Amino acid sequence: MEIKAIITGSTGMVGEGVLHECLQHPDVTAVLVINRKPCGVTHPKLKEIIHKDFFDMLPIAAQLHDYNACYFCLGVSSIGMKEPEYTRFTYDLTMEVAKTLQTLNPEMTFCYVSGAGTDSTEQGRSMWARVKGRTENALLNMPFKAAYMFRPGFINPGKDLKNTHGFYKFISWMYPFFKRVTPNYVITLSEIGLAMINVTKNGYPKHILEVPDIAKAAQSI
Numbered sequence: 001m002e003i004k005a006i007i008t009g010s011t012g013m014v015g016e017g018v019l020h021e022c023l024q025h026p027d028v029t030a031v032l033v034i035n036r037k038p039c040g041v042t043h044p045k046l047k048e049i050i051h052k053d054f055f056d057m058l059p060i061a062a063q064l065h066d067y068n069a070c071y072f073c074l075g076v077s078s079i080g081m082k083e084p085e086y087t088r089f090t091y092d093l094t095m096e097v098a099k100t101l102q103t104l105n106p107e108m109t110f111c112y113v114s115g116a117g118t119d120s121t122e123q124g125r126s127m128w129a130r131v132k133g134r135t136e137n138a139l140l141n142m143p144f145k146a147a148y149m150f151r152p153g154f155i156n157p158g159k160d161l162k163n164t165h166g167f168y169k170f171i172s173w174m175y176p177f178f179k180r181v182t183p184n185y186v187i188t189l190s191e192i193g194l195a196m197i198n199v200t201k202n203g204y205p206k207h208i209l210e211v212p213d214i215a216k217a218a219q220s221i
Helices: 013-024 057-064 081-104 127-140 167-179 189-203 211-219
Strands: 004-009 028-035 044-052 071-073 109-113 146-148 155-158 186-188
Touching: 004 146, 004 189, 013 071, 013 189, 028 146, 057 155, 057 189, 071 081, 071 186, 071 189, 081 127, 109 127, 109 167, 109 189, 127 146, 146 189, 155 189, 186 189
Parallel strands: 004 028, 004 071, 028 044, 071 109, 109 146, 155 186
Antiparallel strands: none
């Protein structure tokens, strides 16, 4: 299967890692990244659109046709935010992008990065988990060809990526220990990217992928 993927958030840690895997993978033949600022990557497969307002996708809609995957890695931290603001930049923004892409590409597979602990009931005490859960639920109810929610825990970013969060750089040396002690909570950035590619190609029995599912999907051929 030939994959033509749109990636959001490629100037962040997860998006950069997913972009790296896509550019290396033989089944991914074209990649479009949509960013507010340049990602600084050049590659024969890669096209970039600089777009400042993700709440209004109409100005770039004509350039979004003929893609069969979206790897949505764009997100903000909930630290210091009230629920209405976090909802705007998480739920509302994601819905604007997703609705535009689904209309233009009804056979698209949509992969969304949320996080371990996301609350599918939308009723829990954790504000970010409720909002992420609401976003996941809305995406799963949209008429994409398929939608998959990715819930990574601790991520080992690997080497040679420039957008790794300082926190991960500081403790990445502990990844082997975390992997041994809490194997169901840690994953590599490479595995996340490969899993997205593989579920696009082959599907997956579950539409919400916790860490063990991400690891399993990354290994499928």
